[in-house]
Amino acid sequence: MTTLDAHAVVPVPAEVHPEPGVSFQLRPDAAIRSDSASAGAYLAERLRPPTGYPLPLVDAPPAHGIELLRAGAGVHPEEYSLWVDAERVTIRSGTDAGLFYGVQTLLQLLPSTVEAGTVQAGPWTVPGGRIVDRPRYAYRGAMLDVSRHFFGVEVVRRFVDRLSRYKINVLHLHLSDDQGWRLAVDAWPRLATVGGASQVGGGGGGHYSREEYAGLVEYAAARHVTIVPEIDMPGHTNAALSAYPELNADGIAPPPYTGVDVGFSSLSVDKEVTYRFVREVIGEVAALTPGPYIHIGGDEAQSTTPEDYRTFMDRVQPLVTAAGKTVIGWHQIGPAAREPGRIAQYWGSSESPDDDLRAALAQGDRILLSPSNRVYLDMKYDAATPIGLDWAGHIDVRTAYDWDPAEILPAGADVAGVEAPLWTETVETPADIDRLTYPRLPAVAELAWSPQRSRYWPDFRARLAAHEPRWAHLGIEFHPEY
Numbered sequence: 027m028t029t030l031d032a033h034a035v036v037p038v039p040a041e042v043h044p045e046p047g048v049s050f051q052l053r054p055d056a057a058i059r060s061d062s063a064s065a066g067a068y069l070a071e072r073l074r075p076p077t078g079y080p081l082p083l084v085d086a087p088p089a090h091g092i093e094l095l096r097a098g099a100g101v102h103p104e105e106y107s108l109w110v111d112a113e114r115v116t117i118r119s120g121t122d123a124g125l126f127y128g129v130q131t132l133l134q135l136l137p138s139t140v141e142a143g144t145v146q147a148g149p150w151t152v153p154g155g156r157i158v159d160r161p162r163y164a165y166r167g168a169m170l171d172v173s174r175h176f177f178g179v180e181v182v183r184r185f186v187d188r189l190s191r192y193k194i195n196v197l198h199l200h201l202s203d204d205q206g207w208r209l210a211v212d213a214w215p216r217l218a219t220v221g222g223a224s225q226v227g228g229g230g231g232g233h234y235s236r237e238e239y240a241g242l243v244e245y246a247a248a249r250h251v252t253i254v255p256e257i258d259m260p261g262h263t264n265a266a267l268s269a270y271p272e273l274n275a276d277g278i279a280p281p282p283y284t285g286v287d288v289g290f291s292s293l294s295v296d297k298e299v300t301y302r303f304v305r306e307v308i309g310e311v312a313a314l315t316p317g318p319y320i321h322i323g324g325d326e327a328q329s330t331t332p333e334d335y336r337t338f339m340d341r342v343q344p345l346v347t348a349a350g351k352t353v354i355g356w357h358q359i360g361p362a363a364r365e366p367g368r369i370a371q372y373w374g375s376s377e378s379p380d381d382d383l384r385a386a387l388a389q390g391d392r393i394l395l396s397p398s399n400r401v402y403l404d405m406k407y408d409a410a411t412p413i414g415l416d417w418a419g420h421i422d423v424r425t426a427y428d429w430d431p432a433e434i435l436p437a438g439a440d441v442a443g444v445e446a447p448l449w450t451e452t453v454e455t456p457a458d459i460d461r462l463t464y465p466r467l468p469a470v471a472e473l474a475w476s477p478q479r480s481r482y483w484p485d486f487r488a489r490l491a492a493h494e495p496r497w498a499h500l501g502i503e504f505h506p507e508y
């Protein structure tokens with residue numbers, strides 16, 4: 027990279043001001059000074075292995091090195107600036123999150139060998155100049171469906187660590203569905219032991235203990251990723267119904283389900299035990315979740331009459347508010363009474379909004395955009411993609427990238443942000459996750475972070491290609507054609 031504007035940073039920063047003739051080269055005598063202990067430690071942990079330099083954390087401004095300063099509270103809480111001079115790189119932000127994002131940008135300005143786990147030859151050079159950057163949307167998410175196929179904490183941690191490099195700040199965990207219940211609930215222990223014992227195809231399934239879930243929350247928070255847990259209801263509930271006969275209208279528990287159909291299950295709207303179940307589950311999940319949201323699903327409730335659906339949603343949404351959290355639901359929740367701050371997650375086509383979305387907009391919901399023909403990561407890239415589905419169409423990287431979230435909804439709609447779901451009916455291994463997620467998730471990350479005026483497919487495609495060596499160092503088995 028000769029000058030700063032020749033960078034390959036993803037997401038592309040809002041402002042890049044090169045200073046030709048100036049460059050910074052990290053030397054073995056460099057030190058790090060950080061007003062934020064967590065940001066400083068993170069930067070040191072990322073730089074020491076590939077450089078082999080000691081990179082001590084110091085209290086005074088280093089003669090040569092990197093400074094992370096809590097200063098300059100920008101217009102946006104995640105805003106940061108990054109200055110590159112001959113002897114010093116200085117990152118400033120009003121928040122730890124902003125410093126973390128400045129560090130991600132700095133790491134992407136360094137050679138891709140910075141992602142290697144072993145000492146690499148330098149030089150570790152960054153061209154001079156200044157970057158000022160801030161996100162377009164506050165909610166920049168990915169969803170992992172751990173119900174259809176269960177993935178243990180190590181896989182989820184790796185998923186989080188990688189997406190945080192692209193300034194994604196939400197992981198939505200789809201914790202329950204017909205095929206599996208994945209989080210232990212003390213008041214209803216059979217949910218995990220019976221409801222979590224299988225998965226699509228009949229494999230052993232699994233679940234997170236309360237402690238494992240808390241560990242995931244902590245791991246994600248250290249990377250400024252908020253966990254949004256989803257307990258899908260009233261549909262997509264066969265796993266819960268198979269664990270507790272009393273939850274079923276006829277008092278008979280259905281067998282565990284290992285297929286891939288949807289829409290056949292429903293909680294019993296007219297049984298009081300249903301509402302005790304929902305209240306106690308939401309209470310335990312909320313107590314384990316520091317983030318502001320609980321997602322209650324609400325999609326494909328084809329075995330619940332519209333009247334029952336409204337009755338159910340009008341009774342359970344206040345339980346989320348009572349637990350101190352804000353409701354997120356798939357956009358079918360739109361017609362139901364609105365709880366304060368509610369977010370409707372839109373998963374229809376980007377070309378044709380539907381009545382439920384219009385109802386959500388009319389109620390004043392904030393909209394989280396997940397148009398299935400654009401960002402459903404379980405869609406095949408093309409007909410040759412060995413895994414994935416195609417009901418929403420094929421999604422190549424350009425399809426995932428080349429749209430404007432502001433154009434989907436009527437003017438004035440309140441867009442909370444963008445989220446890319448990865449449903450796992452056909453996703454069985456970590457390599458399957460990698461193949462469908464990379465490179466399309468970085469495309470969505472740029473869509474959610476960068477100004478529309480800075481986004482241009484040929485430029486993005488070139489920057490993306492420069493990330494392949496980074497993915498190779500990280501062991502990401504990415505999809506190679508785009």
Ligand code: IFG
Nearest residue numbers: 288325326356373404415449
């Ligand atoms: N739609 C279902 C998902 C999953 C998906 C697969 C939503 C909100 C199809 N609901 O997307 O459970 O089966 O692409």
